[in-house]
Amino acid sequence: MKKTTPLGLFVTGLSLTLSVCAHATEWYQGSPSFRNHTNHPTTAASTYLQKHSSQLRLESVQLETKRVLPLRSLHTVRFAQHHHNLPVIGKYAVVRVGPEGSVRVVALDVARGLRVDPQPTLTANDAIAEVAAALHVPLPPPLAHASLVVLAEEPSDEMLAWQVDTVQPYGMHRFFVDAHRGGVVAHRSMARHALGRVFDVNPIVTPNLVERELIGLSPAVPTSLTGFEEALRVHAYVAGDIMYGGLQTNQTPPSEGEDFLFTPNFDPWGGNDPFGEVMGYYHAARIRGFFENNLGVDMSGSEFSLAVITGYAPESSPEYIQNAFYSPWPPNYPGIPGNPRNIICLGRGYSENLAHDSDVLLHEFTHYMSHNALDYTSSSLFDAYGYVSMPDAINEGTADYFSSSLNNDPQVGEYALGAWARNLDEPAGRCPENMIGESHEDGRIIGNLTWTLRNMHGADKADQLVWGAMSLLGSRATFGDFGRGLLQSAADLNFDDQQIQQIENELKDRGLDDCDRALEINGKPRVSYMLGLGELGSMMGYSCADMKASGFIMSSLFQYQYTPHPTDSSLTLDVRFSNAHGGSHDMNWRIVVQRNRMAVVHSNLLVSPDYMLNPITDTHAQLVIDADSTPPFDPSATYYAAILSENCWGASLHVEANPPETPPADAGADVAPEAEAKDAGWDIDLVFDTAAPPEPSMTPELYPAGGCSCHTSPAAPSARWWWLIATSVLCVARRRPAPSRIRPRS
Template sequence: MRATTPFACLALLFAAAPAHADARWFPGTNAPLAATSQALAAPEVAAEAHIRGREIELGIDGVGLRATRTLKSNGGRIVRFAQTVDGVRVIGGGVVVRIGDDAVVRRIAVDVLRDVQVDTVPSLDADEARSALEDQVGSVPAPANAELVIVRIDGGRLVWQLDVRDIPGGSRYWVDAHDGTIVARFDLARDIQGRVYTMNSVESPTPTDVLLPLIDSTQPGRLNGWDGLLSVTNYVSGSSQNGFTVEQAVGPSSGQDFLYDPPANPTDPTDAFAQVNLYYHLTAVRSLFAGLGAEVDGASWKLTAVANALEDGQSLDNAFFSPMGIEGSFAAPNLIAIGQGSIGDFAYDSDVFKHEFGHYVTHNAIGYNLGQLNFDELGLSPFSGSIDEGIADYFACSDNDDAELGEASLEPLGAGRNLTNTSKTCPNDLIGEVHADGEVIGSLSWSIREAVGKEAGDQIIWGALSSMPEGGHFGDFSEGIVATANDLVTAGTLTAEDVTAVQAILADRGLDDCGRIIALSEGQTTNGTLFGLELLGQAFGQSCSSLQQFGLAMPSLFHYSWTPSAGDIGVRFSVTMTPIGGGGGPEYTIFARANDTVRFSSAGGFPSVSVSDYSADFDVETGELVIDASSDPPFDPNATYDFVVVSSSCPTLAMEASAGPFEPMVNEGGGGAGGANEGGTNAAGGNDSTGGGGSGGDGADDDEDDGCGCKTVGAPAGTPVGALLGLGALAVVVARRRRARSS
């Protein structure tokens, strides 16, 4: 049995579900689907008949679809269809149909994989796929779930989706159903750090007697509720990776009442107050989502919550939701674990587990979040994970009617969040780490709530989530916000002026134009962040230079486009890279493509550029790619150009990017034939390029430094989670550097 190499681990960490490129949105029709009562009673049938009647227009002719979820939204319905091939589900493929309360189709989102050429009869069964997985990563527990699916890689690939409890919260592996190779792996846990009363032990430090709603009547009385769907338990032994052993020992303290006081020691591992507190707040926030239309009563929603959770008896300064669930006497498909921390109990801050409950709801009701490490044919795509973190913050704060998150748990760690902070915008302040970028979504949602009120604000955010494509991005979320706001105008809840205010908030935060591709105009500068290999290497005890030799490089979070004007003779794409958070200098490549996007594929589990027309390498802070008449292919004034930057630098890079028409100057170093500017090592114009650039360009000295300047041996070992948390810490540095440059 082979042991897993560090490089294999790192490859699996980034091989994360290429599943969503970009949904296409279509308007609905003015005519109702059928009699309103009939359409809303059987929305799946009505919606399927509607889209099949427009299948040529929607581009779904010959595409298999299966209704998977129907959500209630503002009196109407949102019907979600999964794409299928021979009955096998295509991850990230599908159609979302929004139906108003008058049975009129409002909007349709389509994201399907066309012309799929996949052998859907697996060569391996689920047990053989597990054996192949063990051959590559070592012994793993029996999968809790196994499903045959098609993933959107290389035109479609048949894989076994295996959920196993091999790390805290569990992992999902995609194993090729024909040859047994591992295609992707990503974490299933949704977790935050943190350390709760009617709100928390800081804001409401005096315990208050309240009713415990929806508690089940059992003998003996225990903290069970929701007609058997919730069990609040206490940790006995085990870990989040190998599974918890739990018990239910807390009964009424007097009569039928659970009137326990907080213990003298807040780290008491049998704390009954924490368990009662957990039951009350989980039930309260559940009613919020039920009121918004989430159908929370199905068997798949069964939840076990664990209070005073430890890691093999040691303090757990954390809380998390995992769809891996829990086994044993309190078996359930969903788990929320609240840690007994080193200096306090996370169950004393309702913000913490209401946040985790948000992840639980979106997983069970919608299923759009593909997480931190998702990538697709446009490159890195952590956006759905960022949205899920932001809305989890929002609904926790909205239910508590308080914009500050984590006063009793996160604030002592310096990690508290305030949703009234509107300083972050898209795309300039997005860095690619889901918690940091989620702050944009959380504060945006709170601003909308302040503009239209709690009830309408909650409905708008829930409506936007309900129509999110799987793996969707910030532009999809913005589209859903406007669509839901317009629905609320039709319903009489909002006015046209309210919609205008919502649109102004979106524009102020950059969400009116925050898709995967940022269109640049002349004189416009945009910011970005490219994480360094030194930080990533720390997760596996590897050096930056080792990862460089392995061929790992990190793409920019966004693509950038430029459309020439009449009379332009070329285009110039320029970047300035400022190293932060690591040693050494910049090393990066600018890629470009005419009339299409630069494309990525999976190369050994990493996102790697597979299709481009032009490229140039740089090892200096300022670089530019010029495309003109002597480039190969030559500049086309009728083309739109797509640019993306890929970094193999040891340090993280704060990037400023701009584009504009190329205007050659006398004695300019660079340009000509699309050559790279100073410091470039490849010409953009291909093998026939002769117009400057390459090995320093005409106007620059050659750069003799062939290393990244970072430590190549003895890098500290760590964990993937620790490395990702480090990404969030860099957000502060990035923000400071940008303020310094703009002051």
Template sequence: MRHLSVLLFTMTLTISGIAQGSVRRIQGESASVLPPSVTAAAFLQRNASRFGWDVKQLAAVARVPAAKRHIVVFGQNVQGVPVYGHNLKVEMDLQGRVTHVWGEPLKDLAVPAGTPKAPELAVLAAENTLNTLLPLDLDPPLVLLPGRPARLAYLVVAWVGLKKFHVLVDAFTMNVILIDRAWFNAQGRVYGIDPARTPDPIDVELANLTSADSLVGRAGHVWNCVTATDNQGMPDPENMEVEEIATSDATGNFLYDPVLTLDYTDFAAAVNLYYHVDRMDAHFRALGYTPPVDVTVVANVHSETGGTKTPMDNAYYTPLQNGNDGLFVGQGTNVDLAYGGDVVMHEMTHSVVAHSAIDLGVQQADQYGINRMPLGLHEGLADYFPASLNDSPVIGAYSLEMIQPGASRDLSNNDKVCPDDMVGEEHMDGELIGALNWQVRVALGAEFHPRGHGDRR
């Protein structure tokens, strides 16, 4: 599937003109502190006449964040009508210098004369072609389909189940002239576990997506934190501005390069989050668990006060006021915790335990005093299940060690006993539970599948 995605991306570049020798290497540009879209637009404005382009036909439509460069995508329009399936890209280095222009506008395009028929007829034509019913409030836009001559068409975006199609219907004859499949098995660039144990990122299929253009899937909806108000030294999850994670290329993939330094605009971390949350969710579903609420997952979590951003060296699970569950994963001072797959899966397990086991989220009291072991059970189970699924007994080999050397928890190297080694801190007390489960797994083997202990793979 990876090769297919590369092939489709190559086809897209070919259609957009890159294969026609239209890659321009740009030299001598000055650095810029302006936003990439502003810098790219100013560059095109200055150089349009030299390139022979009509800059009024170009408008920025997307930005592709990357680890070592910025790419701004420009669409083309003719007389206000967007040109379908064609764009150009302006590439800049991290200092804002334009280094390449990929593609160029199509020339000699004209909008056909005549009065288009009603857009409702185009929707009806798409329904008949796809043998489905579409929403009554669809209002398809007009687009220009390049060709000799160019054709004016309605673009009907149609979902059939979880598959998205672009249906182009001739604006004058109402004949369907193109059905463009707009869904793919999206690829994501992730770490198998984390940068410590699996240091080379891999491209994998992102399973169970339910959206073609954002990180929404069966396990939850992944967002990127833009900013959040400070609430007693922590970002406030109920007062947080978030953004969708856009696809990184024209084929609908999420192949962002990981950024392991402090970066408040990194999208790759969110992709890593989706992958590991989905893995953990699929594992629990295989054991018979069905999530009773939706899960909101947020990457790059940090706070901001007076324009100053503050990292968050933490990740946590919490119920939200709207009834959903929330997993909030911090952009830390020295580490983005979203790249620690086991820590992400740990927080996902907290959500499952919270809905599966009664009253483990609070300390308990009786006539003998306060018992904090329920919290330890919560943490111990949240350690064991990711360790079991990853076939690695260490929790936090990357994320926790980057925050504080020695902070990781090794379930296979633990001689703590109850009650002598209980200290009342749930993560430390939870090591007894995690280690117990791990020893059962070692004794019985990973292929033994009792509910709650072994893997179902």
């Protein structure tokens, strides 16, 4: 019997914390006077990092070259961080090198001062057994693979872990098991999905059938759709389910001599469709050639081996029928010939075969390239600071862009998606006002931006520009990072001042010049959307009741940052919270505020917010921090606020700092009686050190370029109470959050 992934594991995944900065990536402009007279970009990049290791604080950071990506006459050198030769998950350095050996920009997201013991207490088999117990399913060796890694999102939360990859619904899933203490500490799906047709619509008339050359077919396997030295294979689904290792496929032989000339079978229920296999091979080979020849990506490594499965429709998992997805794949997994490291599954569909729409294959292939060439993997839905949507939205928007660019058509999926097709020519709104937290919808902003740049500068320049920006990003990138990557790549590709100004204008028009994890509210009231637990649950296959029972608390898509003026004596945080869809206003929400760092709202650390209002059952609340608060208002501190909700429905948020005083008539006292935030009941003393580490000294040759300028406060001592993670409890230590005042509003 098919089992779904336990909901508690998604909550456990919240334990991985991230950098405390609103914008995690540090950006540094290169030194214009520094030249490394070498023709090898890796040598130039490595030498530069060594020369500036003190300013960049890289003295104790072990970096190993991961990949070199050409960008016309430039090169992007990507380094992965290691600790005692073990990979440090999600930590990297990127150096853009000019043709003369100069360094244009450095982007860093590294863990400094690691002290992780590299010797595990648990064995690989122990770790696999922990995952099997959590999933309630057996995981024999062919179905799971474990390797040692280091997790180091915060200095106080670093650990040695077993990374366990196993096949679950919708592709490969990755689990992390504490290699010293045991226990699953994080989980994420590695699959990327595109929506299939759900509702019946009129079919789109496809172009006339033409005969095209199928490039790259392997002479060693002349009777099947296998090419590029067997790195690309296309199979037709026959029976079974990839989840259970019993997949049956076949490869259609040529129809006439060496040619594959088939007529499409437009009836998804009408038996075999070898035409769909030919479509899968032709378009996979076409986009592979584009990335190799136009963008210069070396795809010779075994990590690029790919199987495309068409007509996928397992009876045990009917939801696959109307979907397509990409997923990295574990080695030696039974059921797929050729031992590929990646798969793309194209569902049979209920009315239109997804293999007949090349938009779908090209979209999924771009996910495959992002994963293998850029290490841009799917992020967890949550991190220490709440819900995470922008990395996946960038992934979806850029996949739409390259699908449309290769087909020279801004419409994505007009055949397969019908009414849900995405038109990149249509305005998609702004950040943050029009973002809802769903990756495909939010990705429309990226898709529309990149397609607009293509209309301005032409396909060739825009393709290089977009890929150049992508190659600078890490897996926790924000829309702001993507904008910075575009501007840096435009300068590196010798766009003139007017063209760069055009890009800046397009970014500003969409709010991407100010779209990181924390939004400034100094004189800027912010309006945004907040997902409800019911909406989040529907994305994961659960009801709102399931989400509440598992302890989920939804967080705002953004945090809100306020930097006081030196003469300020208080901060009034004004929040309006209402049902975005109308109807019920029964509500339960809260405001949490932290000084000098983003507010930790999900963590395995017992971190208390500095201030909290909880619970709030009205549509309007104000949190006032002044000299009477504990701790008192400090004009030298930066304040970060997050909104948390236990409501099923999505909310409309309006967040403002220090609004004009307009108390309603006959509202009674200006200030309601002070009410302390609820204490979780733990008799624990935590010591908070607010001293920030020194900034790296910057010379005229090395200076920040729009990167993170916030300081990291040393975290409180760690208390690993894993059951608190599973229930998503916000712990409050004995030092209570400041009493806050709620001003009544009608």
